[in-house]
Amino acid sequence: MTDHIVIAGASGFIGQHLAAAWRARGARVSEIGRSGPDARWGDTAAITRLLDGADLLVNLAGKSVNCRYGPANRAEIMRSRVETTRELREAVLACAAPPRLWLNSSTATIYRHAEDRPMTESTGELGQGFSVDVATSWEREFFAGELPGTRRVALRMAIVLGDGSALVPLxxxxxxxxxxxxxxxxWPATKARLAAGTHHRQGAGGGRQKFSWIHVDDVLGSIDWLREHDEVDGVVNLSSPNPSDDRSMMAILRRAVGIPVGLPATRWMLELGTAVLRTETELVLKSRWVVPERLVEGGYEFVHPHLDAAVKQIVAERRRR
Known part of the structure; x- marks a missing residue:
């Protein structure tokens, strides 16, 4: 029997990669989004019909965080995650034959700025600020209520790398x-940004903030592994077991594109640049030190465990295309 997989929020880089891979295997892949194509947000009855009898639900919906965290964007970042997750939960609850597994996107940014030790599912400490509030609200909505026929796993994803990812502009x-x-x-903080939790407080110097990442192939591989392990639920870190740091990551990128030197960007340059580009310094300055304890202990073998080889593969793929 052909698998029926439903992806919510499939228009982005990760969703497109997953959909293409599963369709290539012969699976039936349906999509939920603002304009369909198979069901639209707000039409809970149509979403329920789509999910009834499906094998797997993957929810990746949510406004990109690559924006300026003003009031309107903060509200939409939160709403686009919490409300869509709530609607999916209501639809799953209404199904006669609900999906056996529901994977909901979350983020490794839920953990604190970490320079002292890695954050795992069992020992990680949650952080503070707007991004953490979004992540905790998202997961709280996801795990709310009883869904007796459906196993739920929140995917705390590190920065996902691949052809088309955040690696391309770098x-x-x-x-x-x-x-x-x-x-x-x-960098001085305004009262408004402190109140909103959007000011990045100074951390590691010299580009030593940790850079946790995962190749998009291992996002797919991790999902395949989770489908085979019914005993796993709750939260799972999706990240390489070998995190890097910002300085090392940028050196790997320079080698991959054949440029031996690169000018550094200081905090004041980053603050001015992100203001012009309408994004936030937190995305590059927060030290994300995340390790996938549950995947490693469960025996998952990473396709791309090391950053240098992963970047070379991505650059080579872009050149082929």
Missing amino acids: MALARVGLGGPQLDGP
């Missing part, structure tokens, strides 16, 4: 000689 910077480390430092 490679472009490296090619023009701007591929140095992102250097943290002091």
Whole structure:
């Protein structure tokens, strides 16, 4: 029998990769989004019909965090995650034959800025601020209520790398000689940003903030592994077992594109640049030190465990295309 997999929020880089891979295997893949194509947000009855009898539900819906965290964007980042998750939960509850497994996207940003030790599912400490509030609200909504026929797993994903990911603009910077480390430092905070939890407090210097990552092939591989392990539920870190740091990551990028040197970006440069580009310094300055304890202890074998080889593969793939 052909698998029926439903992806919510499939229009992004990760969703497109998963959908293409599963369709290539012969699975029936349906999509839920703002404009369909198989069901639309707000039409809970149509979503319920789509999910009834499905084998797997994967929810990746949510506004991109690559934006400026003003009031309107903060509200939409939160709403687009919590409300869609609530609607899916109501639809799953209404199914006569609900999906046996529901994987809901979360984020490794839920953990605190970590320079002292890695954050695992069992020992990790949650952080503070707007991004953490979003992640905790998202997971709380996901695990709310009883769904007796459905196993639920929240995927705390590190930065996902692949052809089309956040790595692409960084490679472009490296090619023009701007591929140095992102250097943290002091920066004044306004009362509004402190109140909103969007000010990045100074952390590791010298580009030593940790960089946790996972190749998109291992997102797919981890999902395959989770489907085979019915005993696993709750939260699972999706990240390489070998995190890097910002300075090392940028050096790997420079080598991959054949540019030997790159100018560093100091905090004041980053603050001005992100204001112009309408994004946030937290995305490059927060030290994310995340380790996939449950995947490793469960025996999952990573396709791309090391950053250097993963970046080379991505660059080679882009050149082929």
